[in-house]
Amino acid sequence: MTPSAPYRIGIDIGGTKTEVVLLDPEGRPRLRERVPTPRRHTREYEAILENTVRMAEHALRQTPRHEGTIGICIPGIIDAGTGCVINANITSLIDKSFQQDIARQLGRPVAMENDADCFTLAESLQGAGQGFAMVFGIILGTGVGGGLCFNGRLYRGRHGIAGEWGHMAMDPDGQPCFCGNRGCVETLISGTGLSAAYQRAHGQSLSAEAIVAGAHDGQPDCRTIFQAFLDTFGRCVGGIISLLDPDAIVLGGGLSNIDDLYTEGADKARRYAFHPDPRTPILKNKLGDSAGVYGAAWIGI
Numbered sequence: 378m379t380p381s382a383p384y385r386i387g388i389d390i391g392g393t394k395t396e397v398v399l400l401d402p403e404g405r406p407r408l409r410e411r412v413p414t415p416r417r418h419t420r421e422y423e424a425i426l427e428n429t430v431r432m433a434e435h436a437l438r439q440t441p442r443h444e445g446t447i448g449i450c451i452p453g454i455i456d457a458g459t460g461c462v463i464n465a466n467i468t469s470l471i472d473k474s475f476q477q478d479i480a481r482q483l484g485r486p487v488a489m490e491n492d493a494d495c496f497t498l499a500e501s502l503q504g505a506g507q508g509f510a511m512v513f514g515i516i517l518g519t520g521v522g523g524g525l526c527f528n529g530r531l532y533r534g535r536h537g538i539a540g541e542w543g544h545m546a547m548d549p550d551g552q553p554c555f556c557g558n559r560g561c562v563e564t565l566i567s568g569t570g571l572s573a574a575y576q577r578a579h580g581q582s583l584s585a586e587a588i589v590a591g592a593h594d595g596q597p598d599c600r601t602i603f604q605a606f607l608d609t610f611g612r613c614v615g616g617i618i619s620l621l622d623p624d625a626i627v628l629g630g631g632l633s634n635i636d637d638l639y640t641e642g643a644d645k646a647r648r649y650a651f652h653p654d655p656r657t658p659i660l661k662n663k664l665g666d667s668a669g670v671y672g673a674a675w676i677g678i
């Protein structure tokens with residue numbers, strides 16, 4: 378860091394909480410706060426906008442000259458052409474010029490990226506992906522997101538959707554996805570997808586965690602579903618290895634705590650890749666919940 382490096386403010390807007398971090402010019406956190414994201418409000422978009430602006434202003438006031446870069450992480454995609462939010466899990470953001478609206482209210486530019494991109498950038502710069510040139514980041518949670526970093530910089534792609542592997546349509550006869558396609562990676566290997574597979578096979582609702590625990594306890598119903606899940610994980614991740622041949626793949630999100638993904642799942646992924654002996658490391662994230670907010674701080678302008 379040079380002495381002229383800026384203070385960096387990162388804001389991570391999630392479905393349930395919004396978090397802010399202020400990094401000093403040496404990259405040390407000086408402020409970290411978490412508040413509920415205002416949801417199911419009659420004017421949800423305005424409430425989220427106001428909350429985000431308030432948190433950014435609060436962080437700016439903590440800096441010596443009330444100056445700093447600002448980056449924002451959202452659970453959605455920003456169209457590279459129009460600047461509008463598309464396909465966001467917080468649906469009140471969809472079709473809104475969220476980035477421009479925040480910039481206008483703050484009177485300064487702000488950067489905005491998808492949460493999987495922020496995760497990948499943070500893990501690439503400060504986490505499990507450090508030291509690897511090309512890092513593919515995967516968030517396995519309620520949904521599935523992906524991002525791509527090369528030499529510590531995000532690769533966005535022509536439309537800003539690079540890495541959106543979660544919506545690769547794998548199975549035309551598969552389950553409908555919110556994006557309009559069927560059998561997307563997200564419908565197969567997200568927590569929701571795992572739970573739904575159990576429900577379809579056994580007519581009972583069981584959480585992803587309970588299915589994994591049941592499989593470990595040797596319950597046949599859970600084992601069958603979980604083995605199929607690991608195989609599909611391998612097929613989907615093996616495809617990434619063949620397509621991009623990244624130097625490392627980093628997993629995040631709630632399901633990244635499943636140890637089998639780094640043993641059996643990783644073996645399957647390597648078997649499905651187009652190489653007799655791929656050595657692609659499939660790594661657990663190091664930053665946990667903090668990756669989104671740190672990634673947001675690093676994209677700031």
Ligand SMILES: [Zn+2]
Binds near residue numbers: 543558
């Ligand atoms: Zn989809």
